Amino acid sequence: MTIALETRSLTKQFGGLTAVDSVDLVIQENSIFSVIGPNGAGKTTFYNCITGFYEPEAGEILFYGKSLVGLTPDQVAYRGISRTYQNIRLFANMSAIENILIGEHSRLRANWAGAILRTPGVMKEEGAAVEKARQLLNFVGLVGLGDQLGRNLPYGAQRRLEIARALGSQPRLLLLDEPTAGMNPHETTEMMHFIRRLRDELGITILLIEHDMRVVMGISEQIAVLDYGAKIAEGTPAEIQGNPRVIEAYLGSGAASGLNNTTSQPA
Amino acid sequence: MKKQLRHALNAGITFGIITVFLFLIGFTSIAADLLGDLLRNKNGGLFLGLTPQMLNMLIFLGLVGLGAGAYGSRKIKGQAGDPWGPALIGGLTAGLVHALFVGSLALLVGTLNLRGVQISKYLAEVLPASIRLFLLGKDPLPGAVIHLILLTLAGLAGGLLSRGIGRGSWRARSAANRKNTWNRFTQRSFFKQVRGNRATRFVVYGILLLLVFLVPLGAGQYWNYTIGTVGIYILLGLGLNIVVGLAGLLDLGYVAFFAIGAYTMALLTAPTPHHLLWNFWIVLPIGVIIAAITGLLLGAPVLRMRGDYLAIVTLGFGEIIRILSKSDALTPFNNGPKGVPSIGGPTLFGRLFNTGPAFVYLIFLAVLLVIFVTNRLQNSRVGRAWEAMREDETVSRAMGINTLSQKLLAFAIGAAFAGLGGALFASRNQFTGPEDFNLMVSINVVAVVIVGGMGSIPGVIAGALVLKGLPEVLRQLQDYRVLVFAALLVVMMLWRPAGIIPSARRKMEVEKDAGVVETPEEGRGK
Numbered sequence: 001m002t003i004a005l006e007t008r009s010l011t012k013q014f015g016g017l018t019a020v021d022s023v024d025l026v027i028q029e030n031s032i033f034s035v036i037g038p039n040g041a042g043k044t045t046f047y048n049c050i051t052g053f054y055e056p057e058a059g060e061i062l063f064y065g066k067s068l069v070g071l072t073p074d075q076v077a078y079r080g081i082s083r084t085y086q087n088i089r090l091f092a093n094m095s096a097i098e099n100i101l102i103g104e105h106s107r108l109r110a111n112w113a114g115a116i117l118r119t120p121g122v123m124k125e126e127g128a129a130v131e132k133a134r135q136l137l138n139f140v141g142l143v144g145l146g147d148q149l150g151r152n153l154p155y156g157a158q159r160r161l162e163i164a165r166a167l168g169s170q171p172r173l174l175l176l177d178e179p180t181a182g183m184n185p186h187e188t189t190e191m192m193h194f195i196r197r198l199r200d201e202l203g204i205t206i207l208l209i210e211h212d213m214r215v216v217m218g219i220s221e222q223i224a225v226l227d228y229g230a231k232i233a234e235g236t237p238a239e240i241q242g243n244p245r246v247i248e249a250y251l252g253s254g255a256a257s258g259l260n261n262t263t264s265q266p267a
Numbered sequence: 268m269k270k271q272l273r274h275a276l277n278a279g280i281t282f283g284i285i286t287v288f289l290f291l292i293g294f295t296s297i298a299a300d301l302l303g304d305l306l307r308n309k310n311g312g313l314f315l316g317l318t319p320q321m322l323n324m325l326i327f328l329g330l331v332g333l334g335a336g337a338y339g340s341r342k343i344k345g346q347a348g349d350p351w352g353p354a355l356i357g358g359l360t361a362g363l364v365h366a367l368f369v370g371s372l373a374l375l376v377g378t379l380n381l382r383g384v385q386i387s388k389y390l391a392e393v394l395p396a397s398i399r400l401f402l403l404g405k406d407p408l409p410g411a412v413i414h415l416i417l418l419t420l421a422g423l424a425g426g427l428l429s430r431g432i433g434r435g436s437w438r439a440r441s442a443a444n445r446k447n448t449w450n451r452f453t454q455r456s457f458f459k460q461v462r463g464n465r466a467t468r469f470v471v472y473g474i475l476l477l478l479v480f481l482v483p484l485g486a487g488q489y490w491n492y493t494i495g496t497v498g499i500y501i502l503l504g505l506g507l508n509i510v511v512g513l514a515g516l517l518d519l520g521y522v523a524f525f526a527i528g529a530y531t532m533a534l535l536t537a538p539t540p541h542h543l544l545w546n547f548w549i550v551l552p553i554g555v556i557i558a559a560i561t562g563l564l565l566g567a568p569v570l571r572m573r574g575d576y577l578a579i580v581t582l583g584f585g586e587i588i589r590i591l592s593k594s595d596a597l598t599p600f601n602n603g604p605k606g607v608p609s610i611g612g613p614t615l616f617g618r619l620f621n622t623g624p625a626f627v628y629l630i631f632l633a634v635l636l637v638i639f640v641t642n643r644l645q646n647s648r649v650g651r652a653w654e655a656m657r658e659d660e661t662v663s664r665a666m667g668i669n670t671l672s673q674k675l676l677a678f679a680i681g682a683a684f685a686g687l688g689g690a691l692f693a694s695r696n697q698f699t700g701p702e703d704f705n706l707m708v709s710i711n712v713v714a715v716v717i718v719g720g721m722g723s724i725p726g727v728i729a730g731a732l733v734l735k736g737l738p739e740v741l742r743q744l745q746d747y748r749v750l751v752f753a754a755l756l757v758v759m760m761l762w763r764p765a766g767i768i769p770s771a772r773r774k775m776e777v778e779k780d781a782g783v784v785e786t787p788e789e790g791r792g793k
Contacts, residue, residue, distance in 0.1 A: 051665055077667030091658035094651075097775040101648075102655045106667025108648045112676055115647030116640050126647070130775055137776065146776025169667055 002029040002064070004173055004205040005050070010059035012042075012049050012229075019045040021229035022059065027173075027207060027222070032199055034208045034216045036240075037226035038249060043209045044086065046226070047175050051083055052076040063173070078106045082171035084162045086178045086209075090150035096161050097146040100133040103168020133168065140164040140194075156187055163198075173205045174198065180212050188212060192219050217241065225249065275357040278339035279364025279422070286331055286365065287372050293392025294747060296400055299324035321403045325417065328369065332418040335365040336425025354430030355423065362422010370415035377407025480631065483624035491627050493739045495695055498630035499688045500735045503708075504715040504727040505637045506684025511713065512721035512770075513650060514677035515657025516570070517578040519709050520585025524682035526592060526704040527561050528554040528689025530601060533699045536611030540602050547613040551690050558686020559679045566678035570671060573660065585709050593701035606700020610693050626695055633691060637684050638724055644680070645722075646773065653677055654722070711735075714752075718759055720766025729767045 009022035019042045027033045035043050048054045050061055052073040061068040068076055082103070091099050108129055114122040137146050140160040145153060153161060159179060166174055179195065180188045192215055198204050210216045216223060217237040225233040225240060227249040233240055240246055289295055302323040303309040311319045339361025340354045376398050379386055386393040402410030483491050503525060510518045531554035535545045569580045591597060593604040601607065612621025613629060620626055644650045652673050655663040664670050693699040711734065719730020734752070759767070 053661070053665070072669070073664040074667045074669045077665060083665055085662070089659055089662045091655050091662070093658060094654055095772045095775065098651060098654075098772070101651055102663065102666050102668070105648065105652055105655075110648040112644060112649050112680070115649050116643045118643060122647070129648075134776060144776070147772065147774045149772065165666065 003027070003062075004029040004031075004064065005207070006060075006062040007050075008060040008062070010046070010049060010056050010061060012045055012054055012056045018229050020049060020056070020226075023224075023226070023229075023231050025224055025231070025234075027205060029172075029205055030199060030203055031221045032195065032206045032208065032219050034210055034220035034223045035226060036210065036216055036223060041226040041249075042229040043226055044177060045229075047083060047177060047209065050076070050175065051081060074106065077169055080170070080172040081175065082166035082169050082173075083175035084159075084166050084177055084179060086181060088155075088158045088162055090153075090158055090162055090165070092151035093149060095147050095149055096137065096142060096153065096164075097130065097133045099150055099161055099165045100136050100168045101129055103165035104129050104132065106169050136164045136167055139167070155182065159183075159191070160194075163194075167198075167202070167204075171204060173207060175207045175209075177209045178211060179208070180210065180215050188215060191215070195219055271353065271357060272360060274341075275339035275360035276364055278335055278341075279361040280368070282331060282335035282338070282361070282365045283368025286328065286369050289331075290369075290372060290397075290401060291390055291393060292747070292750070293394075293397060294750075295324055295327065296320075296397045297747065298327040299400070302327055317403060321400060324400060325403070328414070329417065329421045332362060332365055332421025333425035333428065335418075336362045336422030336427075337429035338425075339422065340426035340429055354426045356426075358423045358426015358429075359419065360422075362419045362425065365422055366415045366418035369418055370411040373402055373411040373414050374407050377402050377410055381407060476635075480628065483627040486624075488622070491622075491624060493736065495627050495630050497731050497735045498627070498634050499692050499695075500712065500715055500731040501634050501728055502630075502637055502684055502688035502691070503712045504719065504731050505634075505641050505724065506681040506688070507712045508681075508716050508722065508724070508727050509641065509644070509653070509677050509684070510681035511716055512723070512727075513645065513653040513657065514674060515653075515660075516674060516677065517574065517713075518581045518678075518681070519578050519713065520565075520581035520583065520588075521681070521685060521712055522704045522706070522708040523565065523585045523588040524558045524562060524685035525689040525692070525708060526588050527558045527682075528686030529693035529699045529703065530592065530607075530689075531557050531686070532690040532693040533607035533610045534601060536694070537607045537609050539607065539609070540599065544611065547611050547694060550611075551613075551687070554690035555683045555686045558689065559683040561686075562679040562682025563675055565682075566675050570674040570678065582706075582709075585704075585706065589701055589704045589706075592704065602700075604701055606698055606702075607693075608698050610697050610699065612694050612697070621694055621697060630691055630695075633687055637687070640680075641724055645724075649673070649676065714756070718756065718767060720769045723766060723768050723770035726766045726768035726770065733767065 003026055005025070005027040007023055007025045009024060010020055011018065011022050012020040021042070023046065025033075035046065037043055045054065049056045050068065052068065052071050052075065056069060059069075063079055063081065066079070068079065068081075071079070091102060094102070108125055110122045110125055134146065137143060140163060142153075142157055142160055142164070145157060145161075150158065150161065163174075163176070163179070176195070180191045183191060195206060195208070196219060199206055208216070208220065220237055223233075223235065223237060223240045224231055225243075225246050232245045232249060233243045235243070286295075289298075299320050300309075300323070303319060306323065308319045308323070314322055317325070336358035340357030376386060376393065380395060380398045386398070387395070403413060405413070483494060486494060503521070506524075507518065507521050510516050510521070532547075532550050534541055535543050535550045535553065536547060538544065565581075565584055569577060569584070572580060592601060595603065597603060612619050612626070614620075615625075652663065652668045655666065655668060656670055656673060660670055692703070696703075715730040715734050716727060717730075718734060719728070720726025733755070738751075763769070
């Protein structure tokens with residue numbers, strides 16, 4: 001199998017604080033990989049390193065064998081990595097279709113001169129882009145809401161639109177940051193099915209940050225646990241559930257010793 | 268009831284303070300003169316012993332009084348079966364309080380004036396003549412009583428009027444009627460055809476344009492100058508609209524690019540200081556290009572900043588350009604503070620024109636060109652990227668937008684439009700100097716964009732008309748322009764926070780005339 005993303009002793013420091021502490025991860029292509037950990041464990045910082053918003057102090061990030069360190073966020077997006085946000089960040093005053101079209105930005109070529117002259121090439125590209133945006137709208141189940149402003153959409157629709165926008169750039173790797181935050185159990189189940197569809201139908205590798213253990217244990221093939229920036233465990237859901245260090249990180253050392261021999265779910 | 272009375276009381280106090288303020292700054296006399304122009308009764312005879320000017324002032328005060336009553340009774344909801352009582356009380360209370368303020372004022376200034384106190388020493392606009400006008404030529408006490416009675420009645424009338432208009436069922440019914448008629452009208456096949464058909468739409472636009480193009484022929488030199496100024500402000504507004512309205516970069520030094528365009532035109536076509544005397548048509552694009560390049564040069568270092576910081580830095584750049592243009596060091600190059608006279612004008616078929624309708628047409632053509640370019644850019648990949656940056660810069664970077672180059676592009680195109688405006692401005696005035704490029708120009712253009720509606724082309728046009736055209740129409744307000752300007756901005760922000768004509772989003776999901784209306788339900792359950 002091909003390795004989609006690999007980090008080698010990735011380290012990010014803010015002053016004296018080490019937010020990500022020499023993390024090694026290997027994410028196989030076409031897998032669903034979760035990163036979990038208590039609040040402040042460095043998960044989002046890890047995302048920001050991958051997507052080019054932070055430059056790591058040390059370590060290497062390889063995407064299909066090529067280094068991402070030193071690239072700007074837009075270059076990372078161009079390479080095929082797309083993301084969503086923990087607190088939904090849509091372009092609130094743009095319509096749903098336009099949001100998706102922004103996602104497609106890195107796949108389009110029209111420049112200012114072409115836009116003014118409306119050359120046949122530009123018109124064709126724009127037509128295809130809008131058509132693709134409609135298809136994505138359909139794919140995430142938002143048909144009919146395309147002309148609504150981002151801020152007027154209901155919460156669940158906003159989450160879906162954010163994913164559709166991320167899909168616009170035809171990513172090979174999709175980073176989801178707590179996609180089920182604020183959802184009820186029914187919506188959470190739907191989102192789980194939806195994430196699986198992304199992988200199965202579109203062949204996208206999924207990297208997931210999630211707090212809901214039902215989601216994490218339900219759809220992940222591989223899980224890494226961060227605590228204070230360092231990776232403390234990695235394995236399949238079953239392995240993680242039984243790992244005493246994970247239980248310690250979530251529930252404290254006393255709980256860990258008491259639960260040492262059980263396989264009860266952490267958190 | 269108590270709460271409603273307090274509301275009426277507050278309304279009365281607010282309007283009372285407003286009226287007192289308007290009198291103290293001399294606005295009541297001005298308003299009377301304006302009404303005189305409007306009603307064309309300036310030279311009429313006496314009516315009930317009052318001159319037309321006094322009558323007009325009373326009408327003005329009466330209108331304010333109506334407003335007080337209407338506002339004071341606004342929040343009062345009538346009980347079933349007694350719709351008029353509360354409105355009566357609200358209007359009466361607000362009217363009375365308002366009247367008390369004005370009456371006391373009349374009594375006070377009248378008495379002071381009688382005792383020989385020169386109030387105009389302290390408040391320049393409160394002249395004996397305007398006090399006499401305010402008291403309707405009577406003694407303080409009768410004058411105050413007249414105000415008291417009239418304004419109380421006006422408040423009462425205002426309350427009843429707003430009640431009459433605001434009656435829930437009547438309003439709802441008429442709104443429904445209007446909607447029905449409108450729907451029936453728009454459903455008609457003819458109307459649909461007009462809206463759907465490209466060709467007919469162009470014909471409608473063409474007729475509108477033709478009407479606009481006929482205006483300069485009928486207007487005199489003064490009005491053509493005003494129309495030209497409005498046109499140049501539309502150019503500036505559309506340029507800044509790209510920077511502020513679309514890309515969300517608050518640029519307070521926009522005048523710098525206007526100055527670059529104007530000086531390019533001046534230095535290359537004027538006999539002094541360089542005697543180059545180039546042709547207008549060659550210099551015009553050069554001015555645009557130099558302004559755009561300046562935009563890139565100024566933008567490159569400062570565009571890494573966001574929000575307020577960018578605003579302050581650009582403000583500084585605008586001032587630097589102006590101060591440089593009048594510095595001693597540059598005087599041999601650009602005549603310094605004296606400015607550049609005798610700037611060349613455009614020639615066509617061997618004829619020179621830089622005044623009259625012909626030049627207005629040139630400005631119109633420039634406006635049309637800029638509208639065309641803005642419209643195309645706005646509805647393209649580039650325009651979308653700008654708007655995304657305005658909405659959320661961080662996310663737009665994550666979506667693959669190279670924000671620095673897109674910002675530079677927005678800055679350069681905005682600067683190019685300003686350069687075009689500046690070149691036309693210098694050529695039209697045949698003179699330009701440092702004082703044409705003070706900070707107020709930048710602030711005015713920002714105001715045009717915000718008042719008109721950020722990101723909206725018709726909005727910018729409306730904004731330029733209102734902010735640059737209206738003051739000329741209300742010429743008598745000249746001294747009060749800033750007051751009206753401020754009041755307009757406050758009212759705007761309260762009633763239309765998104766601008767006069769806010770930007771509309773294009774419908775993209777279902778193409779027009781596709782005939783298929785998809786509903787949200789179809790997309791569910793997947």
